[in-house]
Amino acid sequence: MEKKKIITRRKAIIxxxxxxxxxxxxxxxxxxxxxxxxxLRMGDNLTYVAHRALLPGQALAKEYNxxxxxxxxxxxTTNPGDSSKDTFNETYERLxxxxxxxxxxxxxxxxxxxxxxxxxxxxxxPARTHITRHTCEEGWTAIAQWTxxxxxSILQSVGxxxxxxxxxxxxxxxxxxxxxxxxxxxxxxxxxYGMNNRDLLVQHGAPVRLRVxxxxxxxxxxxxxKITVTNEFVDPGDTGWAWYVGI
Amino acid sequence: MRQPxxxxxxxxxxxxxxxxxxxITVSFFALVFTGSEMTMVHPxxxxxxxxxxxxxxxxxxxxxxxxxxxxxxxxxxxxEIAGAPISAARTYEIFxxxxxxxxxxxxxxxxxLIPGLFYLIIGILTGHFxxxxxxRAKELSLRLFWTDMLTHLRMQIPxxxxxxxxxxxxxxxxxxxxxxxxxxLVMTGMTxxxxxxxxxxxxxxxxxxxxSARTIHFIASVSLVLFLIxxxxxxxxxxxxxxxxxxxxxx
Numbered sequence: 001m002e003k004k005k006i007i008t009r010r011k012a013i014i015x016x017x018x019x020x021x022x023x024x025x026x027x028x029x030x031x032x033x034x035x036x037x038x039x040l041r042m043g044d045n046l047t048y049v050a051h052r053a054l055l056p057g058q059a060l061a062k063e064y065n066x067x068x069x070x071x072x073x074x075x076x077t078t079n080p081g082d083s084s085k086d087t088f089n090e091t092y093e094r095l096x097x098x099x100x101x102x103x104x105x106x107x108x109x110x111x112x113x114x115x116x117x118x119x120x121x122x123x124x125x126p127a128r129t130h131i132t133r134h135t136c137e138e139g140w141t142a143i144a145q146w147t148x149x150x151x152x153s154i155l156q157s158v159g160x161x162x163x164x165x166x167x168x169x170x171x172x173x174x175x176x177x178x179x180x181x182x183x184x185x186x187x188x189x190x191x192x193y194g195m196n197n198r199d200l201l202v203q204h205g206a207p208v209r210l211r212v213x214x215x216x217x218x219x220x221x222x223x224x225x226k227i228t229v230t231n232e233f234v235d236p237g238d239t240g241w242a243w244y245v246g247i
Numbered sequence: 248m249r250q251p252x253x254x255x256x257x258x259x260x261x262x263x264x265x266x267x268x269x270x271i272t273v274s275f276f277a278l279v280f281t282g283s284e285m286t287m288v289h290p291x292x293x294x295x296x297x298x299x300x301x302x303x304x305x306x307x308x309x310x311x312x313x314x315x316x317x318x319x320x321x322x323x324x325x326x327e328i329a330g331a332p333i334s335a336a337r338t339y340e341i342f343x344x345x346x347x348x349x350x351x352x353x354x355x356x357x358x359x360l361i362p363g364l365f366y367l368i369i370g371i372l373t374g375h376f377x378x379x380x381x382x383r384a385k386e387l388s389l390r391l392f393w394t395d396m397l398t399h400l401r402m403q404i405p406x407x408x409x410x411x412x413x414x415x416x417x418x419x420x421x422x423x424x425x426x427x428x429x430x431x432l433v434m435t436g437m438t439x440x441x442x443x444x445x446x447x448x449x450x451x452x453x454x455x456x457x458x459s460a461r462t463i464h465f466i467a468s469v470s471l472v473l474f475l476i477x478x479x480x481x482x483x484x485x486x487x488x489x490x491x492x493x494x495x496x497x498x
Contacts, residue, residue, distance in 0.1 A: 040347055043354030051442050061445040064296070069325070071301035071332040078320075078336035133296055133457060135441050137345050139289030140299035141457050196325040196332075203323075203336045214442045240346040246442025247353055 031165050036238040048244035055246075058186045061213035064131040064143050069196055072134070072142040074203035077173040080223050081202070092172040092223065100207035105191075109168075109229035112159030119193060119207050125149040125157075128190050136217040137245065146211050147194030152185045155229070163231045169210055172223040176236045178243075179212060179219065188213040191224065216245035258410040259497050264375070267366040268494060270358055275471070277355035282468055284348040287311035288341065292465060296456035301335055305462060311342045360433060367425075379411035380425065382418045391415055404484035409493035417481075424474055428467050435464040 032048070035041040079085070081093035095103045106116040129147040136142075151167070168178040183189055192211045193200055200206045205222025212219045218241070228234075260268075290311060291304040298304065300319070307314060318339020324331040370376045395416045398404075405414075413421065437443045438450040438460035454460040482490045 040350035040354060043357065044350055046357060047353055055442060055446040059446040061441060062448055062451060068296070069332050070297040071299065071322075072325075072334050073299050073301055073319075074334055074336040133441075135439065135457065136299075137349060138341070138343065139285060139461065140291075141297050142299050142301075143297050198325070201323065201334060203334060214445050216441065242346075242350050242353075245349075247437075247440040 031233055033233050033243045034235055038238060041238065041242075044242040044244055047242075047247055051244070051246050052182065058182065059214075061132055061188055064133065066131065066145065068143045069131065069145060070143045072144050072204070073136075073140065074201070075136070075138075076218070077222065078203040080171075080173040087173040089172045089174075096202065096206075103207050105208060105224055105227060107154065107158045107227045107229070110161040110164040110231055111155075111229050112161060113157070115158060117154070122149050122154075122191060122193060122208065125153050127194075128187075129194075130188060130190075130213075132188065132211075132213045134217050134220070137241075145194075145196050146190060146192040147197075148190035148192035148208070148211065150187065151189045151191055151210075152187070154191065154227075155184065158229075160229055164229045166230050166233055168228045168230055168234050169221045169224060170226040170228075171221050172225045175221060176234070177219065177221055178230075178234060179215075183212055183214060186212070186214060214246055216247075219245055258379070258412065260410060260493055261373075261375070263366070263369050264411070265494055265497070267362040270362045271366070274355040274358035274362075275475075277351060278359065279468065279472060281348045281352040281355065282465075283310075284344050285352065286465065288313060288343050288345055288348070290314050292462040293458035294455065294462060295458055296451070298458040298461075300337075301333060313341045316341065356433075356436065359429070363429065363433070370425075375411070376425075379413065380418060380421050382415055382422070386415050386418070402484060404481055407482075407486040407489040407493060409489055409497075420474060420477070424471065428471050428474070431467045432464060432471070435460040435467065439464070 032045050033041075035045060077085075077087045080087050080089045081096040082088060083093065100119055104116040104118040105122070106114070108114045126149075127147055128150050129145060131143060131145040134142045134144060155167070164181065166178045166180060167184045168176065170176050179189070188211070190211050191208050192205075193208050195201065195204055200209060205224075208224045209222040210220050210224060286308065287310050290308040290313060291298065291300070292306050292308075293302070294305050301322070316339045318337055318341075320336040320338055322333040322335040324333050326332075370380070392415060395414050399416055434450065435454055437447075438454050439457055444451050444457070450460070451457060454463055
């Protein structure tokens, strides 16, 4: 009886270690963002690897009814055309004066047909509209309806190459960020130009912002300026914030 | 053929109990510390799926300069209809240390989740829960409950036995912590994750929405801190040195 107990315990430990090893192995075959020898970034990567290994691929975030739409605070940069702020961008100010008629979004890098897409070009693609919950890292949530073109349509249109691993986004207010291909090809990941049945407000990222519904709000970059497709992780340096924020 | 092993007077804390106890203790302190930081960033709590500075709160805590800061530009209604949802731009630099706060919270979360699962599995397999933690049928009487309650209120705490021999109230509070509070905290924590709720939408149903989950998470963590205070008072009252020795070197 005593012996039986030992085997059960050992089995439990071995099973546990094996599954942990499986998690770590999975991380070896995938490109991971750098940890900067920072234990917090190592923890972020563990969460990223665990989510990718344990959560089913591209499950859809919950979608709500039109009547669920709520008030929505605008935080972070709320107008890159405001010359009194340090996020001021002259080009953005000029585009804004012309109601973004001259705005266009270059898509470059590991693609076979790089190009630049105006607002009208983007609106020619079949649109996707969904009502989802925005989860801010600060702790609040808001529900809004977003209309835009699925990022996957654009990536297919520019002919994304098989070597591609990350999609990088640049904004008029100076941010650079990236997502992996699983999120990039997620059906709810869109380049949004409409919010709650109207044009995207400047304070919410006009003319076009990213929406990544499976991650925290700050991943949904406002004021898009450029997209590049890369084979490797583009290191923006340690921003002090987690790169993967599905949590 | 397994006979239920009755708790013996000579039982001591086993090594796996001690190791998981202290790893979880450290992770708990990190979780409470970073959780408090996050509460300071947004000290408002709500019920349902939605809650933000432009919607009414269930309760608000005056714990940082973010409390009722009021730094909002004129609001823009989304539709022409009266009472329509609005958008407003923030004009106030809020307190926000969530960059490290969130990452440390989730890192500490791993140190709760992995040893916690290990503890639960071994606890079931070895009969630790059955023999030491779970109250026996004959213990579950209102009379015993009141007797135990009164001795505790009178602060007549029996001396430590340096092993897992627990009274009724003690067993009940450990059951509450191990099987109710901590699992609730882990699950409500996951209900705040956009990736996890996309994969497991039942979590949103179970806790009545993402903001309800946050509120329950907060209340459960306050309950755990209260438990910790009582836990420490009881350890001091029953012989601090002996208790710490029993949970570490075991002599």
